[in-house]
Amino acid sequence: MPKDNGIGASPKRREDVRFLTGAGNYTDDINVNGQAYVHFLRADVAHATINSIDTSAAETMPGVVKIFTGADFAEVGGIPCGWGVTDRHGNPQQEPRHPIIAHDTIRHVGEIVAAVVADTLEQARDAAEAIDLDLSDKPAVVDMTKALADGSPKVHEDLSSNLCYDWVFGNPDDDAVQAAFDSAAHVTTLELVNNRLVANPMEPRVAIGDYSRGTDEYTLHTTSQNPHVIRLLMCAFVLGLPEHKVRVIAPDVGGGFGSKIFHYAEEAFCTFAAKACGRAVKWTSTRAEAFISDAHGRDHVTKIELALDADNNFTALRTNTMANMGAYLSTFSTSVPSYLHGTLMAGNYKTPIVQVNVKTVFTNTVPVDAYRGAGRPEATYQLERVIDKAARELDADPIALRRQNFITEFPYETPVALTYDTGDYVATMDKLEQVADLAGFAARRAESEKNGKLRGFGVNCYIEACGIAPSNIVGMLGARAGLYDAATVRVNATGTISVFVGAHSHGQGHETSFPQVVADMIGIDEGMVDIVHGDTGRVPFGMGTYGSRSIAVCGSAMVRATEKIIAKAKKIAAHLMEASDADIELKDGQFTVAGTDKSVAWGDVCLTAYVPHNYPLEELEPGLEETAFYDPANFTYPAGAYACEVEVDPDTGKVTIERFSAADDFGNIINPMIVDGQVHGGLGQGIGQALLENAAYDEDGQLLSASYMDYAMPRADDVPFYQVDHSCQTPCTHNPLGVKGCGEAGAIGSPPAVVNAVIDALQSGGKNVTHIDMPLSPPRVWAAMNG
Amino acid sequence: MYEFEFVKPATVAEAVAALAEEDAQALGGGQTLIPTLKQRLAMPSKLVSLTGIPQLKEIGDNDGVLTIGGAVTHAAVAEAAADSYPALADLASHIGDPAVRNRGTIGGSLANNDPAACYPAAALGSGATIVTNRREITADEYFRGLFETALEEGEIITAVRFPVPEKANYQKFLQPASRFALVGVFVAKYAAGVRVAVTGASEEGVFRWREAEAALDASFAPDALDGHSVDAAGMIGDLHGTREYRAHLVKVMAKRAVAAA
Ligand SMILES: Cc1cc2nc3c(=O)[nH]c(=O)nc-3n(C[C@H](O)[C@H](O)[C@H](O)COP(=O)(O)OP(=O)(O)OC[C@H]3O[C@@H](n4cnc5c(N)ncnc54)[C@H](O)[C@@H]3O)c2cc1C
Numbered sequence A: 001m002p003k004d005n006g007i008g009a010s011p012k013r014r015e016d017v018r019f020l021t022g023a024g025n026y027t028d029d030i031n032v033n034g035q036a037y038v039h040f041l042r043a044d045v046a047h048a049t050i051n052s053i054d055t056s057a058a059e060t061m062p063g064v065v066k067i068f069t070g071a072d073f074a075e076v077g078g079i080p081c082g083w084g085v086t087d088r089h090g091n092p093q094q095e096p097r098h099p100i101i102a103h104d105t106i107r108h109v110g111e112i113v114a115a116v117v118a119d120t121l122e123q124a125r126d127a128a129e130a131i132d133l134d135l136s137d138k139p140a141v142v143d144m145t146k147a148l149a150d151g152s153p154k155v156h157e158d159l160s161s162n163l164c165y166d167w168v169f170g171n172p173d174d175d176a177v178q179a180a181f182d183s184a185a186h187v188t189t190l191e192l193v194n195n196r197l198v199a200n201p202m203e204p205r206v207a208i209g210d211y212s213r214g215t216d217e218y219t220l221h222t223t224s225q226n227p228h229v230i231r232l233l234m235c236a237f238v239l240g241l242p243e244h245k246v247r248v249i250a251p252d253v254g255g256g257f258g259s260k261i262f263h264y265a266e267e268a269f270c271t272f273a274a275k276a277c278g279r280a281v282k283w284t285s286t287r288a289e290a291f292i293s294d295a296h297g298r299d300h301v302t303k304i305e306l307a308l309d310a311d312n313n314f315t316a317l318r319t320n321t322m323a324n325m326g327a328y329l330s331t332f333s334t335s336v337p338s339y340l341h342g343t344l345m346a347g348n349y350k351t352p353i354v355q356v357n358v359k360t361v362f363t364n365t366v367p368v369d370a371y372r373g374a375g376r377p378e379a380t381y382q383l384e385r386v387i388d389k390a391a392r393e394l395d396a397d398p399i400a401l402r403r404q405n406f407i408t409e410f411p412y413e414t415p416v417a418l419t420y421d422t423g424d425y426v427a428t429m430d431k432l433e434q435v436a437d438l439a440g441f442a443a444r445r446a447e448s449e450k451n452g453k454l455r456g457f458g459v460n461c462y463i464e465a466c467g468i469a470p471s472n473i474v475g476m477l478g479a480r481a482g483l484y485d486a487a488t489v490r491v492n493a494t495g496t497i498s499v500f501v502g503a504h505s506h507g508q509g510h511e512t513s514f515p516q517v518v519a520d521m522i523g524i525d526e527g528m529v530d531i532v533h534g535d536t537g538r539v540p541f542g543m544g545t546y547g548s549r550s551i552a553v554c555g556s557a558m559v560r561a562t563e564k565i566i567a568k569a570k571k572i573a574a575h576l577m578e579a580s581d582a583d584i585e586l587k588d589g590q591f592t593v594a595g596t597d598k599s600v601a602w603g604d605v606c607l608t609a610y611v612p613h614n615y616p617l618e619e620l621e622p623g624l625e626e627t628a629f630y631d632p633a634n635f636t637y638p639a640g641a642y643a644c645e646v647e648v649d650p651d652t653g654k655v656t657i658e659r660f661s662a663a664d665d666f667g668n669i670i671n672p673m674i675v676d677g678q679v680h681g682g683l684g685q686g687i688g689q690a691l692l693e694n695a696a697y698d699e700d701g702q703l704l705s706a707s708y709m710d711y712a713m714p715r716a717d718d719v720p721f722y723q724v725d726h727s728c729q730t731p732c733t734h735n736p737l738g739v740k741g742c743g744e745a746g747a748i749g750s751p752p753a754v755v756n757a758v759i760d761a762l763q764s765g766g767k768n769v770t771h772i773d774m775p776l777s778p779p780r781v782w783a784a785m786n787g
Numbered sequence B: 001m002y003e004f005e006f007v008k009p010a011t012v013a014e015a016v017a018a019l020a021e022e023d024a025q026a027l028g029g030g031q032t033l034i035p036t037l038k039q040r041l042a043m044p045s046k047l048v049s050l051t052g053i054p055q056l057k058e059i060g061d062n063d064g065v066l067t068i069g070g071a072v073t074h075a076a077v078a079e080a081a082a083d084s085y086p087a088l089a090d091l092a093s094h095i096g097d098p099a100v101r102n103r104g105t106i107g108g109s110l111a112n113n114d115p116a117a118c119y120p121a122a123a124l125g126s127g128a129t130i131v132t133n134r135r136e137i138t139a140d141e142y143f144r145g146l147f148e149t150a151l152e153e154g155e156i157i158t159a160v161r162f163p164v165p166e167k168a169n170y171q172k173f174l175q176p177a178s179r180f181a182l183v184g185v186f187v188a189k190y191a192a193g194v195r196v197a198v199t200g201a202s203e204e205g206v207f208r209w210r211e212a213e214a215a216l217d218a219s220f221a222p223d224a225l226d227g228h229s230v231d232a233a234g235m236i237g238d239l240h241g242t243r244e245y246r247a248h249l250v251k252v253m254a255k256r257a258v259a260a261a
Helices: A015-020 A121-129 A144-148 A174-182 A227-239 A265-277 A287-293 A376-394 A398-405 A425-435 A438-450 A471-476 A510-522 A550-577 A602-610 A672-692 A745-764 A778-785 B012-019 B033-038 B074-080 B086-093 B098-103 B106-112 B119-126 B210-218 B243-260
Strands: A036-042 A048-054 A064-069 A112-118 A132-137 A163-170 A186-194 A206-212 A217-222 A246-249 A281-284 A300-308 A314-326 A353-362 A454-463 A485-491 A497-501 A529-532 A584-587 A590-593 A599-601 A625-630 A639-648 A655-665 A722-725 B005-007 B024-027 B046-049 B059-062 B065-069 B129-132 B136-138 B157-163 B167-174 B181-190 B193-199
Touching (some): A064 A121, A144 A353, A227 A246, A265 A281, A376 A454, A425 A438, A485 A550, A510 A529, A550 A584, A550 A625, A599 A602, A655 A745, A778 B243, B012 B024, B059 B074, B086 B119, B086 B181, B119 B193, B193 B210
Parallel strands (some): A314 A353, A497 A529, B005 B046
Antiparallel strands (some): A064 A112, A186 A300, A485 A497, A639 A655, B167 B181, B181 B193
């Protein structure tokens, strides 16, 4: 029987009522008394020297409050990078200054060149058109190979080159790695591109800065996944403000997918300008601005080599990747191709030698940072593509080849620094074969062929590392932040509960799933529990939501705080029933004394805590409120196996996804319906990457796909009905809920399955196609078939 | 948007008078023009809405000729032509999304003549007549290249007359982002001969594939097109497909249209 309450139940998402009935409170819904509007004049060239900016005509235009240029920000800090990677020679990454407004040089299309604050947005736009810019164009650096070539123009004149860092991970000994390849029975090599993407959350970014002269306090309303991180970075590194004078509020946020983790110039600008203008300053991004100012994702070019022995055991893996940083280092940009990517290169396999080389490169493009999966999709894609290619070259069954090389014993220490605590890759693959109806594929293929279509079956495995931690280890690896989270459980006198959490919900359904946990632990109805999130003025210092960390890290903090609540409540109950604490049991919201029929209800204990008339005041403080900070001992390791079945129209090259099946191991599950939804969403984005999405630049650094006319988002009819199964569960061994996280799995695990399926389809049609770069658009598939 | 005046006349004469003013511009469903204004890419002094003119919203079916008023929406065409000219109704029912179809008009589409739009293929493929407040223009005369038409300053499309063919079909291969036509082929078979119009593909805009028309005149069957092809030179090559790919698609879509007609 499925449960109808607590952990494991699937109550509908309570937040959806307000989202779907127009009662949400998004940042753009907020208006502050007397607010002015800012319009950012953005660069329309990729690389230029700013000779001068004449704002004199614009300043006299109606409604103009103030116009800002780079010179106004000369005294404040730049946007910081949150992770310092040490290169293969022990040197720090090259870290250029990242100004709020371009100062003397423009480095990408979309960079802010001037900001006009006016009474109305239209007035601000009118005035921006009157600003006279004198620029000298410089050659744009766009292609990574060219950017690294000797004599390339530099994105940053003050750096030695366009190389941010050259990083080696895993086995550092080039000769030992080469020796493994030299002695291999077979080596499979593949060169591939992990296409650049734009996150495109439904809600574009918004920021409203407000300043109170009376109290010297600032409030920033912003579309963020992690308000405390924004407050810390903005106060400590950019504006030099005391943190206790700054409140950052991220109310309802309409999707982030990573792109709203980072601290952006517009946030610092609005906060700064609010004081300078004496008025609140509001900015709402247009979709056109979002394309050229939200951090992009992915954009790796990789050569991967897999060595196998004569029995098809994987013996060594070597990768060489160039990862695009764009023009500046966004908040977590440098961690994505290094520690979030290199550490995953072992995948689900017991390859003994792994060497990962990553060169990160500056180009005159929008900064690139984490996007759903962040590094792990790039790792999974390469690995699962090269394994598929190896299987074809060796005439081996791609599933059998994977199974043969699976890690089967846990804990398992990989050659790339992770220790997988638990997992069962055989079980998820068994489950996948069943849900994907592998046995019925031959018949389905025959049917497609009758209709003149090519049908292919592609499979891949994935492992992801969620809830990045522990803080002391990531600190050693260069993280300039802690990676714990925090929760305060505040029980009210009448027994209802508010849980103040550091995690942020922007589509994940925390408002439904988090209360399920607390209610289950106490045995009360989950309707009695609400969470509060997204406001540094209300919640404890938490690190926010990304990397599928919320339930594993913040959920654990919430469990710890609830345990403290229960321990204290038991003492109060013991007092009321004149029993010893140790004999008190809590079940279904009733405290009982073991072996007796005495009981006292949850509500009575709560009331007693706040109306402590009959209370052990000498031993116990009144009240019922507890906070816990939780720093995980390790990552969690969700893993699984995915299968995609496609039809290819040989006349047009169009790929249709006929079936997509996912067998995931997320450990214990709080709300299976929400988990289904998270997987569905991730799969949609992975399929989008595989077939449709492409942030393409021309040689001059102009984004060619800068609107929905050219950037193809997946739509409902581009994706099939999914078969999603998460019945294989190996609980995480080191967090109290045994949970692993599920937010990114779909996006990590799906692109290789799609590409593997298309290659399978083409090969079944006698086409000797071994690889096509994503997105597998009709012209690319057609060209490959006819190439 | 820049500021502009807005008028919504009730007759063609009033609309024409209003359009005589400098920088005045007609507004159909606004599905192209309003986004252009929002991006500040156009600066009309006055918008003259045509959607309040009853005459421009009429649809008539007479003696094998379907006449559609210039301000008739795509959704209305999809409904009204379902029996009389199913291929045209089908084309209209696949333009954009419901919001676009309930606002966008045939006059706006033909006046705009986007190289990837659908209606130009139907009009040229049907040998339609574009009726304006001043004159009648044959489709062969009307389309003049990308976003270029025979319309003069202040001239408005009041109706489009479609001779109804024996059979017809439109095949649209979607550009995956915009879902306009990457290549769209309209094939119509008349007693007087077959017409094949291609949209989305050519750098010159919508065009008639005359070689295919001749082949299909001889035998109206998909394999009549075997051995024929359009030249890749002159096709559009961009992010969404090379010249060669588009040239190839023209033939594939043409064959499919013949098969489905
Ligand atoms: C999301 C989206 C998807 C779309 N998909 C497609 C598609 O798949 N296929 C397709 O063909 N189109 C598509 N369109 C375009 C759509 O069909 C537009 O409605 C059409 O191109 C313009 O018609 P309108 O009535 O909206 O014209 P408006 O935008 O009002 O005007 C367009 C131009 O025509 C002029 N004009 C308008 N009416 C007349 C008239 N009667 N006489 C003279 N000039 C006039 C205007 O002055 C303006 O220059 C799409 C549009 C959108 C927004």
